[in-house]
Amino acid sequence: MKAFFQFILRSMAAFSVMTVVWLVAFFGFSQAFLLASLYSIIGATATYYSLKGITTYRYAKDNGLTRKEYKFISTNLQEAKGKISRLQRALLDVRQFGNARENMEIITTVKKIYANTKREPARFFQAESFYYKHLDSLVEIAEKYAYLSSQPVKSREMNDTMRDSRHTIIVLGQTVKKDLRIMLNDDVDTLHFELDVAKRSLKKPKNSNGRVI
Known part of the structure; x- marks a missing residue:
C-alpha cells in the first residue's frame, strides 16, 4: 500500500512538472507544440525517476542497506x-x-x-x-x-x-x-x-x- 501511494505521489509530481514545462516552453519561449511537448515529457520522466531514486535510497538507508x-x-x-x-x-x-x-x-x-x-x-x-x-x-x-x-x-x-x-x-x-x-x-x-x-x-x-x- 505504501509503495502504491509513493507511485501516486511521484506520478502527480511528474504530471505537475510536465504541465509547467509545457506552458513555459510553449507560451514563455514560443516553442513549437511538438518541441514543447518533448521538453515536458523529458522533464516529467526525469522528475519521476529522480524521486523514485531518492525514495529507494532513503528506504535502503533506513534498513541499513546500500x-x-x-x-x-x-x-x-x-x-x-x-x-x-x-x-x-x-x-x-x-x-x-x-x-x-x-x-x-x-x-x-x-x-x-x-x-x-x-x-x-x-x-x-x-x-x-x-x-x-x-x-x-x-x-x-x-x-x-x-x-x-x-x-x-x-x-x-x-x-x-x-x-x-x-x-x-x-x-x-x-x-x-x-x-x-x-x-x-x-x-x-x-x-x-x-x-x-x-x-x-x-x-x-x-x-x-x-x-x-
Whole structure:
C-alpha cells in the first residue's frame, strides 16, 4: 500500500512538472507544440525517476542497506514471488485430503518468510538458504509431484517416485520452518532482553512515593 501511494505521489509530481514545462516552453519561449511537448515529457520522466531514486535510497538507508544491496534483494524477492505462486499452485493442485494440512502449513511458512523480508529487506541475509536452495527445491519437486498425481494411470515406478517426492516435500517443509525460526531468532533474543529488563525493574525497591530507588 505504501509503495502504491509513493507511485501516486511521484506520478502527480511528474504530471505537475510536465504541465509547467509545457506552458513555459510553449507560451514563455514560443516553442513549437511538438518541441514543447518533448521538453515536458523529458522533464516529467526525469522528475519521476529522480524521486523514485531518492525514495529507494532513503528506504535502503533506513534498513541499513546500500542502494546496491537493496536492488539485489528486490530482484531476488521479485523472482521469489513468482516461485511462491508456482509452489502454491502445485500444492493446491494435489487433492489428497491427507496432504492438505501439511501443504497449507508449507504455503503459510513460505509466505511468512517472504512477507518478513519484504517488510524488512535486511532479513534476506538471514534466509539466504531459503531463497537460494530450499524454495527452488520445493517448487521443482512439488510441480513434478502434482503432475504425476494428475495422471489417470500410474505405474508402480510412478507410485514409488510419488511416495519419495512426497516424503521430500515434507522434509523440506520442516526445513523452511527452521529457516523462519532462524529469521526470527533476533526478535526472540530482543524480546527476552526486554522482558529481563522489565522484570528487574519490577523487582527494584520503591520509596514511600512509589518511585523506584
